[in-house]
Amino acid sequence: MEILKTDILIIGSGIAGLSLALKIKDLGEITILTKKRAFETATSLAQGGIACVMGEDDSFDLHIQDTLIAGDGLCKRETVELVVKTASERIRDLINWGVEFDRDPENPNRFHLTLEGGHSRRRILHVGDYTGRVIENTLLKKVLEAENIILLENFFVVRLITENFLKKFPRVIGALALDLIQLKPVIFLTKIIALCTGGAGKVYLYTSNPDTSTGDGIALAYQVGCRIANMEFIQFHPTCLYHPKAKNFLISEALRGEGAILLNAEGKRFMHKYDPQKKELSSRDIVTRAIDMEIKKTGAECVYLDISHLPSDYIKKRFPYIYEICLKYGIDITSQPIPVVPAAHYLCGGIYTNLWGQTDIPNLFAIGECAYTGLHGGNRLASNSLLEALCFSHQASLKIRKIWDTLKDQPFKEPTLKDPPIKEIKEEKVFISHNWDLIRKIMWDFVGIVRSLKMLNFAKKRIEFIRKEIEENWSGIYLDLDTMELKKITIVAELIIRSALQRLESRGAHYLIDFPNKKKEYEKETVIFKNF
Ligand SMILES: Cc1cc2nc3c(=O)[nH]c(=O)nc-3n(C[C@H](O)[C@H](O)[C@H](O)COP(=O)(O)OP(=O)(O)OC[C@H]3O[C@@H](n4cnc5c(N)ncnc54)[C@H](O)[C@@H]3O)c2cc1C
Known part of the structure; x- marks a missing residue:
């Protein structure tokens, strides 16, 4: 079997994997493996944006409170504080890599901040309604330019290799991957592995996630003995486009942030019955259950999201992507309500990690949606996940720098286990x-x-x-x-x-x-x- 050696192995090419690679590229040779084309990630599909305290009426305390409330008593406070308080530094990283967030048309010195469910203030930075695509493309470009980073597409990691399977938390020494183009197995020997494999929406029949979200990293970490936490907390996004030909198209929370209302099949508003105060801007779990209940009650197949009361020009400018895709399916969102249903969207739990993105195995890191950091608790606050991935790729980079001093001169370990046929x-x-x-x-x-x-x-x-x-x-x-x-x-x-x-x-x-x-x-x- 072919054996390749690389200093640090990153599995996944979404925001977590790419941003980590950029942060540690000076340490040695970094290899990123990704199971399909590099841009086929959940990151590319993110529409809404990234949360960060920036408005004059906003504060760390408010963002912390909103996150804790959405998390329903299960967030780890130290994680929430870390993420919220370092958000502006991480946004600065993205800007330095080349991401240009939308500016406030009335004051171009400031970013345009949008509002989403569960947030008490406008604090979501975005690029139109295709923020994730811009982030993915920008980071990919940087990664492809970097000398020390090798990006290998169509390499599917099937197993982590540990030094001694019988030890409680054995060190990882490599990964077995399948080269899906040349149809052959390849072993990558390495000194540090970072699992950046994203979520697991594909476990469900209806999901907003891309085909790559099959929870591989969680299964890989579980198989080598790592703790996996809070897996029951699957966040269902309340509003995915309901159309026989549309596959997993999400209608961003930002529409409700900008004033869209929900109507049941009888054309009646209903959110006031489930959350009289916040109505459509209630947290995702409440809105999702409300829609589920209305669908079951009326026997209809979907509910409707209506933004058509806003000026047509504004809708087209603010939500160009959603406008274009819905129009493709014959729905003009400037004049018609959008048929929507909930779908599996985000995994709040995952591989148990500490504040440095480290799993139970010290040279195995997990970052992004595959990780459980304690940020989201029982329910993720909208637009906190891209931020979490950025924050923890930074944290992990700091820890990797520290342990690299002792690891860099050590020889690669050869696998002792016999290769499976x-x-x-x-x-x-x-x-x-x-x-x-x-x-x-x-x-x-x-x-x-x-x-x-x-x-x-x-x-x-x-x-x-x-x-x-x-x-x-x-x-x-x-x-x-x-x-x-x-x-x-x-x-x-x-x-x-x-x-x-x-x-x-x-x-x-x-x-x-x-x-x-x-x-x-x-x-x-x-x-x-x-x-x-
Ligand atoms: C439609 C949609 C809209 C969203 N909108 C927002 C938003 O507005 N704001 C926000 O904060 N969050 C949003 N999210 C959530 C956010 O996009 C994700 O949580 C985040 O992008 C996850 O990044 P990641 O790097 O962890 O994983 P991903 O971006 O999913 O990347 C995972 C990578 O791992 C690779 N991989 C997986 N398994 C293997 C394997 N076995 N071998 C090799 N490679 C593997 C995949 O191919 C992929 O490259 C949205 C999610 C979706 C689906």
Whole structure:
């Protein structure tokens, strides 16, 4: 098997992976592996923007409070303070790399700040309604220009290699990846690994996430013994475009921030019944459950988001991307309400990390959506996630610099484990695609917006059955992305269900009808790890 050596290995080419690479590129040779094309990330799809205290009427305390309220009693205060207080430095990093945020048309010396659900002040910096695409392209350009950074597309990491599998937290010494173009396995030996693999929306039937979001990093870290936390907190975005031909198109929260209202199938506003004060600007979990309830009550397939009362020119200028895409599907948002439904959007939990982005294994880092830092608690405040990824890539860069002094002169460790045979799928691929569909449907129907113990136990049995079937029929490593991703989503689905079954209360994004209220004893994270 081909063996390549690189000083530091980063897995993922979204905001977390790219910004980390740029921060540590002077240390040695950095290799970024990404399983599809580099821009195929959740980062590229981000519309709303990044939260940062900048307005005169705003303060750190207000942003901290808003984050804690959305997190519903589960945020780690020190993480929230760190992220909120260093936000302007991280925005400065982005500006220095070349991101040009929109300016206030009335005062071009200032940035235009928009409002989103759960925020008590205007504090979201943005570039039109395609902020993520601009960030991704800008960082990618910088990475491609950097001499020390090698970016390898279509390399899918299937396994982390540790020095001694029997030790409790063995050091990682490399990763086994599949080169999906040349169809061959490659081992990357390295001294530090950063998992920047994004979220896991694809575990659900309906999601705003890109195809790359299959929770691989979480499965990889779990398999080498790292703690995984708060997996029950899946944030469902309240408003994804409902159209038979639209795949996962999100209608940004910023529309509601700018005054869009929600209407049920009877054309009536309803948010005042669920949150009389904040109405459409309530936090995501409340808006999502309200929509779910209205859809179930009226028997309709969707609700509607209406911004058509605002001037047409303003809508086109402020939301050019959403306007264009909706028009493509025959919906003119300047004159018609937009049909919307909720969809799985963001994973608040993930790989347990400290304030330096370090996992339980000291030379294994996890950054961005795959990590659990304690920032989001039970529910993420809108536009805090790009910021979290930036903040923790910076934190990780500081720690990596520190440990690099002791690691840089050490030789690469050769893997002691025998290489597993690489197999090829022999039977019809329908077995794989069927299990994919089944898992995503089970998760949507039984581990979704509103859950019950009966539903969770039902889902647990079914997913366990699928896992066993996969182990019996497709154990080992296959040169096939769908098969290997299927194994990852099965692990992640099980982790979500096991976490949900541990939290016998309703809090944040986890709503359990058997226990509709919060309970004091659950004011802590749900932690799962693999017992070897
Ligand atoms: C539609 C949408 C809109 C959003 N809007 C906002 C917003 O306005 N503001 C905000 O703050 N947040 C927003 N978010 C959330 C935010 O975009 C994500 O949380 C963030 O971009 C995650 O960045 P990341 O670098 O962690 O992961 P990603 O950007 O998803 O990158 C993950 C990378 O890992 C790679 N990868 C995964 N597994 C493997 C593997 N096994 N081997 C090799 N490579 C692998 C992928 O190919 C990809 O390159 C939005 C998300 C979506 C989906």
